[in-house]
Amino acid sequence: MGVGRRMKKQGPPPDLGKISANKRNASEFDDSKRGKKRKASGEIKPQAPLKKGSNGTSNSGLKKSTKGSFANGKPTQAQKGRNLAKEPIMSGALLDESSDDDAADLLGGEDDEDEELPLGVLDGSEGSVDEDAIDAQDEFLESGSSVYDSDPQQERARFSEDEDESDAEEKLTAANIAGLSRKLDLEQEEDAAEAQLELEEAALQTNIDGDRPKVLEDEDEDEGAASRLAPDLQLLRSRITDTIRVLDDFSKLAEEGRSRAEYTAQLLKDICLYYDYSPYLAEKLFNLFPPREAFAFFEANESARPVVIRTNTLRTHRRELAQSLINRGVTIEPVGKWSKVGLQVFESQVPLGATPEYLAGHYILQAASSFLPVMALAPQEQERILDMAAAPGGKTTHIAALMKNTGSIFANDSNKSRAKGLIGNIHRLGVKNTIVCNYDAKEFPRVIGGFDRVLLDAPCSGTGVIAKDPSVKTNKMEKDFMQLPHLQKQLLLCAIDSVDHTSKTGGYIVYSTCSVTVEENEQVVQYALTKRPNVKLVDTGLTFGVDGFVSYMGKQFDPKMKMTKRFYPQAYNVDGFFVSKFKKVAPSPGAIVKDGDSNGARNREDVVMVDRTPIATEDEEEETGAFGGFDESEDEKYIEKAKRNRMRRKGINPRAVNGKRPANGQKKSEDAAQSNGVKVSKANLSAGSAPIVKAATTRVK
Numbered sequence: 001m002g003v004g005r006r007m008k009k010q011g012p013p014p015d016l017g018k019i020s021a022n023k024r025n026a027s028e029f030d031d032s033k034r035g036k037k038r039k040a041s042g043e044i045k046p047q048a049p050l051k052k053g054s055n056g057t058s059n060s061g062l063k064k065s066t067k068g069s070f071a072n073g074k075p076t077q078a079q080k081g082r083n084l085a086k087e088p089i090m091s092g093a094l095l096d097e098s099s100d101d102d103a104a105d106l107l108g109g110e111d112d113e114d115e116e117l118p119l120g121v122l123d124g125s126e127g128s129v130d131e132d133a134i135d136a137q138d139e140f141l142e143s144g145s146s147v148y149d150s151d152p153q154q155e156r157a158r159f160s161e162d163e164d165e166s167d168a169e170e171k172l173t174a175a176n177i178a179g180l181s182r183k184l185d186l187e188q189e190e191d192a193a194e195a196q197l198e199l200e201e202a203a204l205q206t207n208i209d210g211d212r213p214k215v216l217e218d219e220d221e222d223e224g225a226a227s228r229l230a231p232d233l234q235l236l237r238s239r240i241t242d243t244i245r246v247l248d249d250f251s252k253l254a255e256e257g258r259s260r261a262e263y264t265a266q267l268l269k270d271i272c273l274y275y276d277y278s279p280y281l282a283e284k285l286f287n288l289f290p291p292r293e294a295f296a297f298f299e300a301n302e303s304a305r306p307v308v309i310r311t312n313t314l315r316t317h318r319r320e321l322a323q324s325l326i327n328r329g330v331t332i333e334p335v336g337k338w339s340k341v342g343l344q345v346f347e348s349q350v351p352l353g354a355t356p357e358y359l360a361g362h363y364i365l366q367a368a369s370s371f372l373p374v375m376a377l378a379p380q381e382q383e384r385i386l387d388m389a390a391a392p393g394g395k396t397t398h399i400a401a402l403m404k405n406t407g408s409i410f411a412n413d414s415n416k417s418r419a420k421g422l423i424g425n426i427h428r429l430g431v432k433n434t435i436v437c438n439y440d441a442k443e444f445p446r447v448i449g450g451f452d453r454v455l456l457d458a459p460c461s462g463t464g465v466i467a468k469d470p471s472v473k474t475n476k477m478e479k480d481f482m483q484l485p486h487l488q489k490q491l492l493l494c495a496i497d498s499v500d501h502t503s504k505t506g507g508y509i510v511y512s513t514c515s516v517t518v519e520e521n522e523q524v525v526q527y528a529l530t531k532r533p534n535v536k537l538v539d540t541g542l543t544f545g546v547d548g549f550v551s552y553m554g555k556q557f558d559p560k561m562k563m564t565k566r567f568y569p570q571a572y573n574v575d576g577f578f579v580s581k582f583k584k585v586a587p588s589p590g591a592i593v594k595d596g597d598s599n600g601a602r603n604r605e606d607v608v609m610v611d612r613t614p615i616a617t618e619d620e621e622e623e624t625g626a627f628g629g630f631d632e633s634e635d636e637k638y639i640e641k642a643k644r645n646r647m648r649r650k651g652i653n654p655r656a657v658n659g660k661r662p663a664n665g666q667k668k669s670e671d672a673a674q675s676n677g678v679k680v681s682k683a684n685l686s687a688g689s690a691p692i693v694k695a696a697t698t699r700v701k
């Protein structure tokens with residue numbers, strides 16, 4: 001069982017005053033002081049607080065990082081799926097850094113023969129629950145922590161912050177937490193002893209002032225010959241750390257006559273080789289941080305984030321859920337003070353994707369960082385919300401829970417098969433206020449507008465979730481960082497235009513991505529600010545995260561860009577994420593002309609979509625299998641019939657028009673809405689009234 005990132009708490013670092021005495025201090029983690037023993041050990045350890053770098057681009061907020069020693073082997077992909085984080089680390093500790101098989105076990109796969117049931121490194125692909133339980137675990141993570149308060153009193157306090165506790169409940173939780181705490185204490189002691197040993201070793205072979213490591217090749221060295229050999233990964237790693245040390249203290253440690261650029265080029269080359277990144281992406285990501293923090297970022301991408309579940313408060317309370325799972329042999333604790341619904345799973349004797357509680361919709365497996373955009377959105381009861389890119393619905397269902405199933409949510413996704421997963425999650429979690437639709441989100445607000453709040457959790461390159469999907473390292477090309485931002489910009493404008501600026505309770509847009517690149521984040525936000533002067537950036541309300549870039553590599557952004565928030569795996573042990581929040585203060589003039597209506601659609605009868613197709617009774621639904629699938633040919637019949645009925649109601653003879661497409665955009669939207677089974681009644685869109693829709697009456701084609 002290892003001290004890995006899965007054990008490390010997520011979110012803001014703990015108050016230093018509360019960290020127990022055996023926590024390490026910053027100097028203990030300095031790479032430059034690491035001894036040979038660690039290099040040979042094959043261990044991965046929690047990282048240290050990193051120094052803020054000097055390249056002028058740092059906005060890291062990095063408080064702690066992994067110690068980052070790797071084994072003699074190459075990490076992750078190069079080991080054919082064998083993550084270095086999964087190497088055995090310590091005996092007697094709580095968690096084993098597990099293999100992907102272990103992950104599958106957590107989700108309901110075959111039992112692991114290993115007695116020490118490890119946490120899973122779970123595939124984080126966001127997919128359906130009912131059809132494919134694995135996909136439905138939309139985000140799986142791993143972590144570890146040595147910077148971790150094991151005081152049981154505190155653990156109880158965390159549980160009790162938002163929930164009443166009875167004596168019995170307290171005992172249950174305390175028993176779980178006490179066990180966990182003992183293990184963590186033990187682990188911390190071992191860790192501290194080891195760190196001490198390391199310090200002593202480091203002191204022996206310390207870098208004397210003026211000791212300039214030789215990292216750059218001499219000009220006459222045969223570089224070609226070296227590159228033809230398989231890289232010695234241990235040497236590579238030690239050269240990476242040496243180069244970072246030089247870049248940290250360039251005037252003292254650089255070789256005479258060598259430039260910073262030469263060292264940086266060498267470092268990037270080594271990073272590509274060691275971690276298997278394309279040079280293009282490695283450089284893009286490297287440039288986001290000072291060198292030492294960039295290293296921590298690349299390291300953090302080699303181990304999964306912690307497994308986290310979100311309590312579905314439509315069905316249960318966190319305390320009750322925790323107790324049920326504890327009774328099943330799951331070791332869990334609240335994810336951190338920043339969330340009232342998250343539980344971090346440390347160990348499980350049962351597959352988390354197949355427990356009775358899971359099947360009953362008491363929780364969803366969801367990465368901690370995915371809570372953040374919804375927390376920023378802060379949906380209110382009775383509001384109308386649009387979730388523009390919603391599948392598989394982790395955030396939609398969270399929104400529904402915060403709204404206590406009141407008001408209405410339009411959950412849209414352009415990918416039909418992913419939308420199936422969304423429907424599955426909506427059903428399992430007991431969401432009743434949501435309409436699922438299947439449009440290209442660029443169609444909004446023509447489809448429907450006038451929302452109190454819109455969430456755009458945009459399709460992105462996934463550079464924040466490389467730990468989950470290492471293929472990003474090599475498959476994201478320059479063109480992706482042009483095409484994706486282009487789409488994101490279009491979608492964000494549509495999101496803005498879909499909001500009712502006169503909303504009494506809202507008028508907000510949240511734009512988020514699980515990418516850390518500036519192109520997909522600050523640049524998209526800046527574009528929206530320029531094109532839509534009727535919005536302004538507002539505080540996300542999130543209590544942690546690093547401020548967005550106000551300037552980056554010569555580009556200047558709106559000073560309010562610092563209100564946007566970045567989340568990094570190396571800083572908070574969460575997936576890389578970006579969250580921004582806008583308030584719409586005036587209508588979108590251009591959009592009104594262009595789209596017919598983009599604001600306050602609730603008050604404009606002439607633009608609403610009307611579907612008078614009788615809403616099927618539950619029996620009828622059963623007969624027609626209204627929720628059963630996506631049978632195109634079957635749907636076609638109903639769509640055609642509905643079209644004819646609609647025309648007749650308007651006094652048009654359907655045979656006369658005989659399939660001619662209506663000319664105006666509104667009509668087109670109406671048809672589109674209807675063909676996708678979205679049921680929205682006219683009354684639903686009148687001021688203040690909530691649509692009378694049932695999830696069970698909606699259908700995604």
Ligand SMILES: C[S@@+](CC[C@H](N)C(=O)[O-])C[C@H]1O[C@@H](n2cnc3c(N)ncnc32)[C@H](O)[C@@H]1O
Nearest residue numbers: 389390391392393394395414415440441457459
């Ligand atoms: C980051 S995922 C959304 C995750 C989701 N918000 C959740 O929490 O479960 C992005 C989604 O955008 C969808 N998407 C991509 N392009 C789209 C478009 N033009 N319109 C609507 N959805 C789109 C993808 O199918 C994908 O499901």
